[in-house]
Amino acid sequence: MYENKEMRQVFGSILEEMMEKDERIVVIDADLAKANGTIKLRDKFPERAFDVGIAEANAASIAAGMAAYGFIPFVTTFTPFATRRMCDQIAISITYAKRNVKIVGTDPGISAELNGGTHMSMEDIGVLRSIPEIVIFEPVDNMQLAQAMQQLVDYDGPVYIRMFRKSVPAVFGEDYKFDLFKADLLREGKDVSLFATGIMVTEALKAADMLKAEGIAAEVINIHTIKPIDREAVLKSVKKTGAAVTCENHNVVGGLKSAVAEILVEEYPVPMKAIGVQDHFGEVAKIDYLKKKYHMTAEDIVAAAKEAISKKR
Amino acid sequence: MDRTEIINLQDKSRHIRRLIIDEIGKLGVGHVGGSLSVVEALVVLYYKEMNINPAEPKMEGRDRFVLSKGHAGPAVYAVLADRGYFDVKELETLNKPETMLPSHCDMLKTPGIDMTAGSLGQGISCSVGMAKASKIKKDNVYIYCIVGDGESQEGQVWEAAMAAAHFKLNNLIAFSDNNRMQIDGNTDDVISVAPLEEKWTSFGWNVQSIDGHDIEAIYNAIEKAKTSVDKPSMIILNTIKGKGVSFIEAMGAANHSMPVSEEDRIRALEELK
Numbered sequence A: 001m002y003e004n005k006e007m008r009q010v011f012g013s014i015l016e017e018m019m020e021k022d023e024r025i026v027v028i029d030a031d032l033a034k035a036n037g038t039i040k041l042r043d044k045f046p047e048r049a050f051d052v053g054i055a056e057a058n059a060a061s062i063a064a065g066m067a068a069y070g071f072i073p074f075v076t077t078f079t080p081f082a083t084r085r086m087c088d089q090i091a092i093s094i095t096y097a098k099r100n101v102k103i104v105g106t107d108p109g110i111s112a113e114l115n116g117g118t119h120m121s122m123e124d125i126g127v128l129r130s131i132p133e134i135v136i137f138e139p140v141d142n143m144q145l146a147q148a149m150q151q152l153v154d155y156d157g158p159v160y161i162r163m164f165r166k167s168v169p170a171v172f173g174e175d176y177k178f179d180l181f182k183a184d185l186l187r188e189g190k191d192v193s194l195f196a197t198g199i200m201v202t203e204a205l206k207a208a209d210m211l212k213a214e215g216i217a218a219e220v221i222n223i224h225t226i227k228p229i230d231r232e233a234v235l236k237s238v239k240k241t242g243a244a245v246t247c248e249n250h251n252v253v254g255g256l257k258s259a260v261a262e263i264l265v266e267e268y269p270v271p272m273k274a275i276g277v278q279d280h281f282g283e284v285a286k287i288d289y290l291k292k293k294y295h296m297t298a299e300d301i302v303a304a305a306k307e308a309i310s311k312k313r
Numbered sequence B: 001m002d003r004t005e006i007i008n009l010q011d012k013s014r015h016i017r018r019l020i021i022d023e024i025g026k027l028g029v030g031h032v033g034g035s036l037s038v039v040e041a042l043v044v045l046y047y048k049e050m051n052i053n054p055a056e057p058k059m060e061g062r063d064r065f066v067l068s069k070g071h072a073g074p075a076v077y078a079v080l081a082d083r084g085y086f087d088v089k090e091l092e093t094l095n096k097p098e099t100m101l102p103s104h105c106d107m108l109k110t111p112g113i114d115m116t117a118g119s120l121g122q123g124i125s126c127s128v129g130m131a132k133a134s135k136i137k138k139d140n141v142y143i144y145c146i147v148g149d150g151e152s153q154e155g156q157v158w159e160a161a162m163a164a165a166h167f168k169l170n171n172l173i174a175f176s177d178n179n180r181m182q183i184d185g186n187t188d189d190v191i192s193v194a195p196l197e198e199k200w201t202s203f204g205w206n207v208q209s210i211d212g213h214d215i216e217a218i219y220n221a222i223e224k225a226k227t228s229v230d231k232p233s234m235i236i237l238n239t240i241k242g243k244g245v246s247f248i249e250a251m252g253a254a255n256h257s258m259p260v261s262e263e264d265r266i267r268a269l270e271e272l273k
């Protein structure tokens, strides 16, 4: 149903359907409406879909003001501007004030590709994760995004949506049932848990196939909501497998690795390895090139999984 | 500035445009519009005004240039290559893996780039910092900076504007590339920054508004700015986004970041002969 569509198209068209039914929803852009698939909303909703120009901090607090008036704003821009630029406004106007605002950041991590180092947010999850109460959600495919949209609106509070813009392989079919606060068990296994998010989920699934060929049963769990993370799902899995690998398109400081490690060290320590950006900035290149260069491929996950398994006591 | 010099710099501008089209064309996509709109300003700065030394990019006491609208990197790279900071062949590596020429200016990668930019609004503040530093050092350096008109929607630009006037930074000469467009459309339709002249004047700057493609006007404006006693200077460049190539100009805001096919490249070069 969402095949051959870019994520931003799905995002834009579902938003359009929801705006028709729910007059509280507004869309605020910061000169990236063309890039984010939201510009066409202005034809139908000239008052409720608008641009504030290249002024992200302003956009965030404008959204908070509108939320204080009963609206539900979606603020959209690229991830670095949605987080670094808006950080204090997200912390105070939106989250401290408990406003029902959805911040949408696109082109996370290495998916900024040719926009290069300045546009690659390796830290956005980390930056926002340490703000109390905010929800951080990263859809893995179109189906998940489509099902999430209504739940995101219904959840009365700040959410950061970390969204890939272009086409991604489908992970879920029509029978999928999304729950914002429950991780997805994609594959069951007993030897190692692969916790993945965003574009790294498909790499983790590929890695699980490769491991299976070698007789290793990897469990694959999609952590679409990194905050609040589904603690039960993480613990249940590692209690079974005794080893973990986290896979994220983000710095290994502050993101999924940190979130999983925080649970494990307190509750159930097991050997763990982390795949992701190893604490450095990005650079211009296509995703596939950077995945290889930064050791974020399925092969790297396989090697990390074996290492974690070898350290089991 | 005499007639021959003007003609030479006009020819140079055409040559720089060819290099820009070539480097972006060979990659196939890039920030064409905003690169083509700043060519004359860069040419006057790099071939006439700035005290610089391509053989020694980090020379003490050199004038500095900050491209606050960092996405127009390809324009600066063309100028730096032509001035001899690096081999013109490097332009073919634009935005390719491991390049020293990334889409947005990076002072750690490219010889001749004085400041990293790409997150709009920051470069003008960096220029204020440089101008303040130069005042403390008393090294008689000029700091030049180009901001975008869309970029001027960032509050930080106006924080910088206030600070520069407060610190009486007459060694700061900034340009606003008033091409009246940004990504989502015409700047006047997105969020108007007009009236730019009055805004900068009321923030305490010396302001001139000129044809941003007129070599002589740019030169005269910079010379006049240099006589400022205690104010920073803003030169508003009234420009055309995509200037120099008719089919690119005609695209309007869609030329911000655009694909350039081999056919487009050849067609554009033909026009820039």
Ligand SMILES: Cc1ncc(C[n+]2csc(CCOP(=O)(O)OP(=O)(O)O)c2C)c(N)n1
Pocket: A030, A031, A032, A054, A081, A085, B033, B034, B035, B037, B069, B071, B118, B119, B120, B121, B147, B148, B149, B150, B151, B152, B177, B179, B181, B182, B183, B241, B256
């Ligand atoms: C803080 C920030 N927000 C958004 C962007 C994305 N962006 C890159 S260029 C651009 C439009 C710039 O318009 P303008 O300053 O007028 O530049 P020009 O027309 O000269 O290309 C935008 C929104 C960015 N680079 N930085």
Ligand SMILES: [Mg+2]
Pocket: B148, B149, B150, B177, B178, B179, B180, B181, B182, B187
């Ligand atoms: Mg502009």
